[in-house]
Amino acid sequence: MTRVIAGAAGSLRLDVPKAGTRPTSDRVREAIFSALESWGLVTDARVLDLYAGSGALGLEAASRGAASVALVEKHPQAAQVAQRNARTVLAAFRGGDAPTVEVVRQSVQAYLDAAGERDSRPQWDVALLDPPYDLGEAELTDNLRSLIPLLAEDAMVLVERSTRTPQPSWPAGLVLVREKRYGETVLWWAELDAPHPVDTH
Numbered sequence: 290m291t292r293v294i295a296g297a298a299g300s301l302r303l304d305v306p307k308a309g310t311r312p313t314s315d316r317v318r319e320a321i322f323s324a325l326e327s328w329g330l331v332t333d334a335r336v337l338d339l340y341a342g343s344g345a346l347g348l349e350a351a352s353r354g355a356a357s358v359a360l361v362e363k364h365p366q367a368a369q370v371a372q373r374n375a376r377t378v379l380a381a382f383r384g385g386d387a388p389t390v391e392v393v394r395q396s397v398q399a400y401l402d403a404a405g406e407r408d409s410r411p412q413w414d415v416a417l418l419d420p421p422y423d424l425g426e427a428e429l430t431d432n433l434r435s436l437i438p439l440l441a442e443d444a445m446v447l448v449e450r451s452t453r454t455p456q457p458s459w460p461a462g463l464v465l466v467r468e469k470r471y472g473e474t475v476l477w478w479a480e481l482d483a484p485h486p487v488d489t490h
Contacts (some may be wrong), residue, residue: 290302290305291303291305291312291343291345293348293349293378294315294318294322294349295322295353295481296349296351296352296436297353297378297381297386297445298348298352298377298378299307301352301377301378301381303344303345303374303377303378303489304370304373304374305342305343305345305370306343306370312343312345313345313346313449313474314471314474317406317449317476318345318346318349320469320471320476321417321447321449322350322353323395324467324478325350325445326353326396328445330414330415330418330445331354331355331400332354333354333355333356334350334354334414335355335356335358335411335412335413335414335415335458336355336357336416337359337361337411337413337415337417337436338358338359338360338361338417339361339397339401339417339418339419339420339453340361340362340397340418340424341361341362341367341371342370342371342419343367343371343374344362344370344371344374344375344392345374346419347359348360348374348375348390349392350415351388352381354388355415356389357390358389359390359392359393360390360392360393360409361395361400362373362392362393362394362409363393363394363395363402366438368392368393368394371392372392378390382410397418397420397432398435401432401435401436401439402435404439405435405439410438410439412429412439412444413436413439413441414441414443414444414445415446415447416435416436416439416444416446417449418440418446418447418449419448419450420448420450421489422453422454422485426455426457427449429448430457430458430459431457433448433457433459433460433463437463437481442481442482443480444480444481445478445479445480446479447462447476447477448476448477449476449477450474450475450477451473451474452470452473452475453473454475456468457477457479459479463476463479463480463481464479464482465478466478466482
């Protein structure tokens with residue numbers, strides 16, 4: 290069972306697809322959002338959740354005060370679950386405080402390619418990638434490369450993967466700034482512009 294941890298929809302239960310996804314644990318989600326909040330990247334942020342599955346990561350951001358969230362998921366069943374979960378979270382808001390939540394049923398690369406071709410490109414403050422274990426390293430690198438033009442200047446990119454997978458091959462324009470391990474999960478944080486020392490503690 291997955292729940293929203295904090296914010297307007299805190300403690301509300303979220304559905305999860307019956308197969309094909311692996312929801313981020315509460316411990317790891319709390320670590321992710323503690324980091325984002327310490328960087329001032331949750332309140333009023335524009336958040337892109339790629340390989341969204343149930344939408345738990347992006348909807349956690351929505352609950353905690355993000356301005357807009359896009360959940361990108363190609364599998365029909367998972368996208369339907371994400372849509373239901375989005376309705377659950379949005380119903381917890383009163384008045385005009387609710388964020389914008391969009392569920393996009395499309396492959397991540399197709400979504401990024403289409404967004405990159407628009408005259409008015411979205412400018413995301415946070416991009417969350419929790420790809421399936423079987424995603425090839427080259428495909429992940431392509432995702433990251435296509436994401437770069439869509440990021441705001443001070444944006445942060447998170448890649449969440451198994452400790453059994455190698456570190457992503459960061460394309461030119463993204464630099465690793467933090468790596469953290471939680472049991473079988475590893476979080477890699479990257480940003481645009483000049484690198485600073487990697488924090489592994």
